[in-house]
Amino acid sequence: MSSALTPPLASPPVFPPGATPGIEKSGEVTRLLQAAAYYPIFNVHNPAIPNDTVPLFPIAKQTLGQALFTAVNVNEQLQRFDVVTEMGPQGLQAFNAISSDPVANVTIRWTPIPDNYAPSPGISPPPTLLNPFTTQRFTMLNGQLSFQDRRVSGISAFGSGRTFPIGGGSLNIGAVINVLQGFGALYGLTDETLPGATMVINGFITPPNDLALNLVVRVMDPNGQLATSTPVPPLVKAGPTPAGSGTFMFFLGEADPRRPMRLLYSGGEPIGAQMFENLRLVRIAFDKETLQSSTQPGPIVGTASSLLYCSFQNEGTVTTAQSTGGVFRFHDTQGRDLGSLFINMIEGRAFRTLLRGAPWPVFRLGGFGPFLNGTGSFAGAAGMMTVNGVISAFPPTLSNLYILRFLDSGGRLQERLQGTGLV
Amino acid sequence: MADRVSSLLSLSWRLPLEGARQLTKLAVAPLAGLAGGDAATIDRSVDKLFRATEEAAGQLQEQTLDLLVDTTTLRPLVQALQQNFNQLGPEPEIGSQKQPELEYLKAINDTGPNSYSLNILMLTVQYTAVNRSAEGSRVFEGYLRDYDARLLPWQRGVYLSCLALLLAHQAQVTPLWRLVDVVALGRRSLDLARQAKEVTAALPDFDENMGKVVARWVSGLLNAALPTLVGGNRQTALADLEWVSATIMSNVYWQTQGYIFLRETWFNLARLYDAAGDTVRAEENLRRSTYKTFEPHTTLFATLFACAPSGLRDGIKAVGVAGDGHVFNVTGHDMSEFNYIISKDRRHLIAVDGGTRWQTAESAYQYLLGYLAQQGITPPPLTTVIFTHAHWDHVGGQAFYRRLNPEVRFYARSNYHTEQEKVVFLTPPYQWFLSDQFSLQPVADYRPDVLIEPGSPPLQEGLVVGGTRFEFKLIQGGGGETVDGMFVHLPEYSILYAGDFIVPWIGSPYNAEGDMESLLASLDWIAEIKPAIVLHGHGALDFFFPNWEPLAKIRPHLAWLRDETLRLISQHLNRQEIQERNLYPQGILAPDQQEYVQLAYILFRETVINRVFRQHTGYWGKHLRSVDYLTNQELGSIFSRYLGLSPEQIAVAADRMLANGDLELAGRTVDWALTQFPDSEVLRQASHKTFQLLKQKWQLINVFKLVMYSEHIRDPLPQLPMGEAPQGFEIPITASKPEPGFDLGYSNASFQGDYNFSIYFDGRNILGQGVTSSDGRGSFSGLQEINTGSGQLLKQRVVGTYQIFPDGTGVAHIDLTAPDGTTTRATFDYVVLAAEVIGGVKLATQLQGMSREPAVDPSTGRPFDPPQLGVSKFQRVPS
DSSP, X not given: OOGGGSOSOOSOOOOOTTOOTTGGGHHHHHHHHHOXXXXXXXXXXXXXXXXXXXXXXXXXXXXXXXXXXXXXXXXXXXXXXXXXXXXXXXXXXXXXXXXXEEEEEEEEEEEEEOTXXXXXXXXXXXXXXXXXXXXXXXXXXXXXXXXXXXXXXXXXXXXXXXXXXXXXXXXXXXXXXXXXXXXXXXXXXXXXXXXXXEEEEEEEEETTTEEEEEEEEEEEOTTOTTBOSSOOOOOSSEEOOOTTOOEEEEEEEEEOTTSOOEEEEETXXXXXXXXXXXXXXXXXXXXXXXXXXXXXEEEEEEEEEEEEEOOXXXXXXXXXXXXXXXXXXXXXXXXXXXXXXEEOOOEEEEEEEOOTTSSSOEEEEEXXXXXXXXXXXXXXXXXXXXXXXXXXXXXXXXXXXXXXXXXXXXXXXXXXXXXXXXX | OHHHHHHHHHHHHHHHXXXXXXXXXXXXXXXXXXXXXXXXXXXXXXXXXXXXXXXXHHHHHHHHHHHHHHTSTTHHHHHHHHHHOOOOOSOOOOOSSOOHHHHHHHHHHHTSOOXXXXXXXXXXXXXXXXXXXXXXXXXHHHHHHHTGGGOOHHHHHHHHHHHHXXXXXHHHHSOGGGHHHHHHHHHHHHHHHHHHHHHHTTSOSSOTTOHHHHHXXXXXXXXXXXXXXXXXXXXXXXXXXXXXXXXXXXXXXXHHHHGGGHHHHHHHHHHHHHHTTOXXXXXXXXXXXXXXXXXXXXXXXXXXXXXXXXXXXXXXXXXXXXXXXXXXXEESSSSSOEEEEEOTTSOOEEEEOOOSSHHHHHHHHHHHHHHXXXXXXXXXOEEEEEOSOOOHHHHTTHHHHHHHOTTOEXXXXXXXXXXXXXXXXXXXXXXXXXXXXXXXXXXXXXXXXXXXXXXXXXXHHOEEETTEEEEEEOOTTSSSSOTTOOEEEETTTTEEEEETTTOTTSSOTTSSOOOHHHHHHHHHHHHHHOOSEEEESSHHHHHHOSSHHHHHHHHHHHHHHHHHHHHHHHTXXXXXXXXXXXXXXXXXXXXXXXXXXXXXHHHHHHHHHHHHHHHHSOSOBTTTBTTSOOOHHHHHHIIIXXXXXXXXXXXXXXXXXXXXXXXXXXHHHHHHHHHHOTTOHHHHHHHHHHHHHHHXXXXXXXXXXXXXXXXXXXXXXXXXXXXXXXXXXXXXXXXXXXXXXXXXXXXXXXXXXXXXXXXXXXXXXXXXXXXEEEESSSEEEEEEEEEOSSSOXXXXXXXXXXXXXXXXXXEEEEEEEOTTSOEEEEEEEEEEEEEEEETTEEEEEEEEEEESSOOBOTTTSSBOSSOOOEEEEEEEOOO
């Protein structure tokens, strides 16, 4: 690592409760956090390229192997994913489309793990059977995502997540992946001209082969080296997401100037933060040839608030994170309430990251959690939220991308929102 | 050193002498009958004899010590210190009085860097006033250390300046025998003052924080006061103080904001020029300061007001202009403001209120004419006068307006006579409010021409004079101060004439009036109409409440204070005990309360408690409150007759009280003693010193106390001479624009009625539930039961204030009180989860709250380990 690139204060500082050093740099740090290249992609299984299960009993691979397996060697092609979320006259509406051509492929070893297991890159966990009837943790080893751009860019990554059974042998999944290295256009992740990147996954699988997953890679790009000067045009040759994928909406969470993020202290250490965010409509896209990314923010359509538990003083590179009291509130442009969604980030990771221009290290935050309930238009809503963001504790500020995936298996939401374009 | 030696020597012979005096009295008492005299005469003879002995011994000691000190090389320094310092006397100890004002000001400053410079300065004033500057220095050292990374340059300058002042005061009260400490403190204070100047050097000369002015003012004062041997630099002092004077005087608006610094600036310039032999400048600056001599005095840190036999005034004269050049606020001629409006067609002059006397009304009117002439404006004739209420200081000058134009029409609330009868019956017992030339007759003669009452055309349709529209608002109960209070609104300019509805005394403190309910209702109404400028009957209120926002912010705090006072009254606490509780709602510590509201609250606290207490209690109370009716003279007899104390002994005791910060106690002591020894010079001096310090303590918190103390010792504080030519400034509109964010139609009214709620802490089997009732105006109360995890249910009383923002988010500050009286405070942020429109109001049917601080385990009273945060969910009970 080049010493010139190292911020002068790399160690987490110790401050008394209430202290907010670096506050004078709030504006600048917020700008640095918001500077990001996004890669929204979608994974639809191609039957022509089957995934390879790792059976518990290799001798009976053709029989028991399909039911009793401890890992799946995933080998998938990925499409570009275009999400346009709008505030229409009747409320929120979203159009989801995926490219007909692949833009990348991914290989990964997907492995269920015990609840108390701490996964690490390159280390195989103890054999654990996938149980489709209960929520279960998993890890993703040896991840390699290769784009089909001119420079054959790619990333290697490692992460973990959790399954949520939804019946019929299918599992909703949420996952957080830490990008370890970058290649091609993303080589900056290796030489550290790009401070860091995180990927989150939101979708479902029906092991071993059927799946529909949204992956969003967020690359911190403070110098704009991956940013386009003009918006990336929408997909020309596009198709719908597979049945059961649900409807995705993207929202950009930004610090609420009226209610600043507040650090929570206990025993003299910040144990987390009270988060208040304005939610802004956003369209994110990337050029598959150059990997140049564009972010087009729209109007504010809601707020998000939650209590985030995350030890900002932790010296470790990776810190667990979770939230409670999570509420997403939405309103239309006429100032009418649409309702509230209750979602907690039940599992998350915070990756300590050095960011030039920020007085102290910041934290890339990835996490997920199922919808708990809602009010108004969102009463009875089901789905999964993933968040891919960056948080600074000193000064307290943030930039989060929220990915809300609405499911409506019972049709209740669809009925309630008939004509709104939401589903 | 000389003082120390003197003190020790004194002790060595005064104590035995006192013993001898007492013994002599005992010995001669039986002789009284034989001698044919009474015991008191014998006592006085003995006292006289011993006093003569004591004086002779004292003179001898002084001469001896002078001789000794002359032999030391320290004499020049000691002399310099003695000339510049006002020794308070003995070294301070912990006093007997509680200091709730100081405690409150410390609490609001303890939460983080304060964004309102007066809050910081006020804490400094309090520390020096009660002679706790050593403690204050430690506190400010802590602020500078703890807030270091968060301080803006102006804040750093103010904190450094305050610390410098405190250290200098500490040096001032440190006995000279600790000369090394005195010198070190003086040098450090000068160094800090220099740093403050450096960090504020690049700031604008004057802004609302006044960081640069404060830094240079403090530097000037300290360099003027501290001896050159300590490091005081007279040239620096001259440069700083001349800069402060020139800067503030260069702009009329700056004068209105910064004149609190001018009196001491000019006085110190006078002393500096006097010392330099520049008699002309010395005299000129002395004249401007209004002081009569160059002798050092007990510093009045900063003075907002002028009080003298001619009456209470704002510090300077000026005209504030607003409303596109049609609205004029004339200040500084009376204790009340004079307001004028030139109608849109420029054919009518309309006045709002008429001051205390015809002379002051004429003075204000002539001042306005002078200003208009400067601007090339021909004033139209006065045709209309609207009176906001019938207090002495608002209708006393009415005769001048009648004389000016016999056809003038007076408008007032129809029940004005109720108030008129009340005020004619009882005037304030201190003349320095209304002036010693005040006449009650014009108040008794006051008769409005048009009465405004429910159903009357002016109230229903408004009053249009020359194209300018006036609207009136009658709040039930009169609005807060008097039963006939009336608001006058100029909707076109978003200006509200508020009269005296929110004077901190909740009515005249000398009369049976004031209505908290009506005051709160007024605040609710003002929050609805959101005037950009609020013009009050008295200039100081314009300072604290220049627009609707601080009024809206202080409303829940006043409601909380009223409720809390009533609760404590119901527990038979007496008024003094309630005052000493340092009552303040948790919500007032929030950063958005710093500007205006935190300081305004301390203006109100004591008087709200007094008024609520007076209105809700009888004439007797616990601890034999008011059961007797002892006069000051009778109480004074304790000293003279029963304890046999001499005036000198009482003065020594009072001095000790002052050193310990027991200022009010010292005031009572000398007052009682003067009833027994009315000719005692030593007691008169003690009285002057005591009430000077009390003036300093209360000067910015309670102007009425300033007036009473001033009149009590006949020590006026004249208005600063700012020149004869009328001067004007544009009244700034400081109301903020609507907050960014979304107006989804929520307000405090959205949280109204009864709510069931549950509360949980993550990862714990500790659940609570409760019920609360909200008034829809910022206050709620209820009960909750918390499962402590050990099978016990802990019941807690819930009392709080809240604010719901237009976007449906909000904040609540809550006091949770257990049956044993222990109180836990918490702040929750809220979001409305669901709402219904009922009766035109968007009512929240579900809310969720999140605690700001880690929750306290009710079973241990300590925060949970590992830390847990509280989340509460509210469900409205259908009515």
